[in-house]
Structures are given as structure tokens and as C-alpha cells.
Amino acid sequence: MAEKEKKEKLLEIKHLKKYFKVAHKDVLKAVDDISFDIYKGETFGLVGESGCGKSTTGRTIIRLYEPTSGDVVFAGEAIGGKLSHRAKRDLTSKMQMIFQDPYASLNPRMMVKDIIAEGLNIHHLAKSPKERLQRVFDLLETVGLNREHANRYPHEFSGGQRQRIGIARALAVDPEFIIADEPISALDVSIQAQVVNLLQKLQEEQGLTYLFIAHDLSMVKHISDRVGVMYLGNMVELASSDEVYDHPLHPYTQALLSAIPVADPKVERTRERVILQGEVPSPINPPSGCRFRTRCPFAMDICAKVRPKWHEVEKGHWVACHLHDEGVSKDAASQPAEANNKIAAKK
Secondary structure, eight states: OHHHHHSOEEEEEEEEEEEEEETTTEEEEEEEEEEEEEETTOEEEEEOSTTSSHHHHHHHHTTSSOOSEEEEEETTEEOSSOOOHHHHHHHHTTEEEEOSOTTTSSOTTSOHHHHHHHHHHHTTOOSSHHHHHHHHHHHHHHTTOOGGGGGSOGGGSOHHHHHHHHHHHHHTTOOSEEEEESTTTTSOHHHHHHHHHHHHHHHHHHTOEEEEEOSOHHHHHHHOSEEEEEETTEEEEEEEHHHHHHSOOSHHHHHHHHTSOOSOHHHHHHOOOOOOOSOOOOTTSOOSSSTTTTTOTTOOHHHHHSOOOOEEEETTEEEOOGGGSTTSOHHHHHHHHHHHHHHHHTO
16 A cells, blocks of 8 residues: 555545435435545445445536535545536546446437547537547547447447447546446446456556446456445445455455355355345435444444444555444454454355
8 A cells, every 4th residue: 555655646535425305304315424535547446235325426526416515636626616617527528437327328319429529529629520530530449449330329339339439438538537337237247348458458558547336346356456345325444455355344345245256166155154134224314323233243332322433444444343443342343353254264
């Protein structure tokens, strides 16, 4: 992590919240006070179950949603407050998003050349129609397609090809930062690796920084430098990719990792899993204290009363769990470590 700390912070998220008002006085706390940084040139993986707030976090950062509160600092400039239309437009020249569903994110009435050129038109990045079309051709070839595809419509392409078109659209304005919102979850398994390899190749060639949102932990480990784990609107653990996978501290992270299948049939049959009980609580009426306590096998009395603090347990390894607070009994604190050892030993 020392190497990461020497790098420049491209994005700083401080106490970010995004609430949605629903039916009468109810409030859905989709993102509830999370903080993390993303360094220039890295891939930051954000994982968790469906509905935990991952996509809302990404959409709030890029200002598709207005933040309820908190600070967002991009390249040293605060972008979390009220932004003018022009400021939002300028932001999209530096920050782009690749969406989860390549079938829904492309306008079916537009040709591919017009879809990719939207950003070029908005930001006036082409001096002539000829230059704009050449830029479209170049982008298509960059993502593994060819110029003949420019005059086709989205329905004429496979899912993987559509996602490549979405990537080309994101690259059109030469952004520094790309939020990839589950970009492979709607694709066939055989195509997923191709898209991930393309993203890594583009990162190396263009010095891109990614926020990679996914629920496939094995893929996140492959592509990410650091990983943040979310549960019900909260960040529960953050560390380097290897550290999260080899030494998970939070019981929720341990449960997620224990669900990843192992290729060796003998190991798969004998290894122990952490089975979570019950359903994910509603973000409209979350549990008091620690939101994970209703499903946690190690829940203590304090978990129902006090929200665990987000703190650095080891260098670069952050967690929000009372089992890793100072002053908690050694017997209680040893339980997740024992579970973790069992998981690690049987991988």
C-alpha cells in the first residue's frame, strides 16, 4: 500500500449519502455515509449483493443522482455540491460510465456512428463531419470492432459487441476516469473475459482509472488493485485485492468469499462455508447499530446498540466491525479469525 499512497488521489469520497424519498415519509438509504479514495491509474473494485448500493454510489459520483450529503473531490476539485449545467457537462468530459445492460443503454433508433459520436458533438471535439467519422472509425477499431459496423444499428450486434460499442462511446471524450457498472454481468461467460481483457488493455494504453462495480468476486480479484465491500448502503471492508481475499476481516466478506466455487472437486466437497441466515433487511428500515448484525454469526450485544466505526485496522486495511474494535473481548474477537482460518485452509 505504500506504493499506492505515493500515487496521486484522483477521487476522494467523504461521508457520501444518497437517500430516496418513497411513499409518504419513508426514506430509502441507498448509500449511507461511505468514504474511500481512488488513486490515479488504479482499478478500484466495489462488490456486494444486489441492492447494497454499489450502482447508486457510481451514479452519484458521476452526478446522474444528486448526492444527499457528503463530499466528492475529483482531481482536486469539489464536485459534490450543486453544479451548473455547464459544470456537469465539463465533468462528463473527464468522467464516463459503462452501463450494465448493453441492450438497454444504446438507443435502438440510432446508428452506431451516431451513438459513439454523441460525446464528440456535445463537447465539440471534432472540427468537421469527416474528422468526427474518422474518430468513430478509430474508436471502433480500438475496442475490437471495424469501421463497417458504424452504419449498423444496435440490434444487429451480439451482447459482447454492444458492450464494446458502449466502451467506445465512453472513450470518445478521452476521459481520465471510467465507472464500469457491472459491465460483464449481462454477458455470456465466454465473452466476459474478453471484455475484461479489453478494459485492462485500454487502461495500460491510455492510463485510465476505473471504478469497477460487480458482484462476481473472482472477476473483481482479477481486475482490481483494491476492493471495497458494501452491505446495505454501508462500506464494511476495504483493502488491497490480495489482502481482502487472503485475510478477510469482516464476517460479511468472509461469507461472500466462502461462496466462490473452487475448481478442485475434492477441496470443494470438504471446505466449510459461512452460511448467512435470513434475508437482507430493507434499506427503508435498516437494523439499528450494525446493519449486518441480523445475519452475522458473531453478533454481540454492542452490535445492536452502536454503529461500528470505519477505521484502519492494519496499514491500508479498513473495516467497520465491533469484532475488530479496541476493547472487545479476545474471545469474541477471535471468532471471525477462526472462521477465516477455516475458509483459507480449505480453499
